[in-house]
Amino acid sequence: MAAFPAQPDLSLRSYEGDTGTDRHDWAQLVLPVRGSLTLDIAGREGRLGVARAAYVPTQAWHTTIGDRPNQSLVLDVAGTDIPDCLADQLASEAFVPMAPPAMALVEYMRLLVEDGAPATGQLARWVPLLLDALGRQRPRPLSRLQATLAAAEESLGHPWTTALMAQHANLSPSRVHELFRAELGTTPRAWLAERRLARAREWLARTDRSIATIASDAGYGDQSGLTRAMREAMDTTPAAYRRQQRETATKIP
Template sequence: MAAIPAQPDLTLRSYDGDEGTDRHDWAQLVLPVRGSLTLAIAGRENRFGVARAAYVPAGAWHTTIGDRPNRSLVLDVSAADIPAGIADRLASSAFVPMAPAASALVEYMRLQVEDRAHTGEQLVRWVPLLLDALGRERPRPVSRLQATLAVVDNAIGQPWTAALMARHANLSVSRLHEVFRAELGTTPRVWLAERRLARVREWLVHSDRSIAAIATEAGYGDQSALTRAMRDAMDTTPGAYRRQQRETATNIP
């Protein structure tokens, strides 16, 4: 992966077709200003357009697909420059609706970039304002799902299905899918897969449990099923991920 930018970098980009899968050591915000595109971030895929932002955490595998005319502001910024609380909120949603204050700032930034009128100093000042606007303006309430998500998250290893989640939420399966799309921008299956992988990553790094035990506790049928899931979503294996993360931690001064 390329080196982390010394300071934030802001560019206007258009995406044409499947741009391939990539990851980098810095965080990235994709802010459409015209048209729409599809972005898959660590297994979560969504089509989004103007007035919605996508957040790609540092190190996350992502694929961008532009199948119609589009243009986006793309902000590359060191993860260290994003307050932890805001980073967590953005990462939990990945695709974040922008309230008027954030949209107005993005439009101003677009005009300045198009006119080549912005400076590095200005960009450094814009970044915290944009992050604050996005981080504080949460997506639409998830009250209809909040209790169900908490139940599932606390029993991630259970054999959850959309039907079981719908029963907990007192919704039909079709209505559950509608609410997931409207409030979280994803599906029950994709959300569950991401939560399971998040728990697996946490256990691989912070525990000495065997990979087989972690697979079972996270809801995978066996170690092979977990390995396939990690390869599909992250292009790595549980063992390789554990080694890489521990080597990185060891090499940090």
């Protein structure tokens, strides 16, 4: 395992496919600047976008999945450099909505990184400002999509469409599209596809349910539908993914 650098380290990274499971001796903030990606942190999976970051605590197992073009600033920082109260707050949330002040700081540093490695002094001043911005963020009001997203998550096997989601939320389909873009950085169709694939992966890795049952309950209709989706998104099959996950689990001490 690599040793943590003496100073916080910042890099601009892109992720492609499933990067495998990892953990390290430092905390990490993943701050997307383009596109979106999925991160599983100790069994909690969420979608990241330019308005939603993620916090990976020290020694937390995590997996990053890039299923579309993406780019993120990744800040590696010693856990002891983050105030305990903020570290507890970030760890409890895992996936952190980014208020405008924090987003502005991320965009500023992105420009510096793209122009070349920022000076040590610039990074040393930027990190406390970012942490302070994250600590000062106020909880967002509940989204008008909240109940609909929860209902869809509970019944992914239901034949959801944008029209049905709009009806559930008592909104027009066009307004639902606007809210998905503004709050989640995606479309209803893409969000459903991502959640169904995430749920299928979870069941394949952690249960003994048959692949046909998983496919039906996750909303694919039949096993061939799930197989097509996994081939397109991950270049694998349900059976191969289950086998790989179980082999990985046996190697983790």
